[in-house]
Amino acid sequence: MTQQSYAILGSGAVGGLYGAMLARAGHDVHFLLRSDYEHVRDHGWRIESHWGDFDLAQVNAHGSVDTMPACDVTLVGLKTVNNDSLPSLLSKPTGAGGVALVLQNGLGVEKDVAQMIGPERVFGGCCFLCSNKVGPGHIRHIDYGRIVFGPYQNSPATLAKAEQICAEMTAAGIEVQTSDDLNMVRWRKLMWNIPFNGLSVALDASTDKLIGNESSVDLIRDIITEVHRAAGACGASIDSTWIEKTIDHTRTMKPYDSSMRLDYLAGRPMELQRILKTPIDTASAAGVAMPKVQMLYQMLVFMEAVRRTGGA
Secondary structure, eight states, X not given: OOOOOEEEESXXXXXXXXXXXXXXXXXXXXXXXXXXXXXXXXXXXXXXXXXXXXXXOOXXXXXXXXXXXXXXXXXXXXXXXXXXXXXXXXXXXXXXXXEEEEOOSSSSHHHHHHHHHOGGGEEEEEEEEEEEEEETTEEEEEEEEEEEEEXXXXXXXXXXXXXXXXXXXXXXXXXEEEOSOHHHHHHHHHHHIIIIIHHHHHTTOOHHHHHTOHHHHHHHHHHHHHHHHXXXXXXXXXXXXXXXXXXXXXXXXXXXXXHHHHHHHTTOOOOHIIIIIHHHHHHHHTTOOOHHXXXXXXXXXXXXXXXXXXXX
């Protein structure tokens, strides 16, 4: 079977890593870049990974979507705060009927893309990894790395397409698995994202500091329990053992700064809407309140407003 071509929208710690691995495996991969476009065009990618370090000298780098070709699969790795740009970005790489694999954090992100290109062409996934872009064209992947993804709309054709993408990613050295329950995958990731992303900013702490303090662990457990309860009300069947598993996995994780904390420290907008507000609203519509998650969200909104106005 002919290898599929890939477009990467959002060539950061997620898209850059997985796209570089696919390119190393021989796929035709096209990267949309912004600030480090010229560097990657001229010098390629430098990947430090616990799966194995490598350099990728020859890269199809694009400073504008206008120069990108139509591809079979488009990986959407943009931060959700930039989703207003998706209509203009998706039209070129998906123009020949290609599919989109949305690898963004939060809830409801596939719906935005489905409205643009059709639900039968949309897949969604969560990335369970610790990876940061540490310099122009330089990604440091320190732990984990698994993708769990599936169709936005299940059918024999979309499930078969998911298996094809999975097989290619696996052959490229990426840890990946498919699921026919995308809602469950999203809520299970939120059981980590909401407490650890949110508290890392509110408490100004990396994962090892959060997990190393008894009081913060009690708060983390309470928040995860709220998210787990909301997930069940929203149709996501997740075994209750995942509450403690989520904490235990973080205990064994290498010390890590969450993406939300890095965004906050760098003065960038945080992904508060999709990671916290949408789950809160979705759970509320299902009759379940998440008071501690709601308080965390309100704290982060306040912190972002103070930073934006300089405390004025």
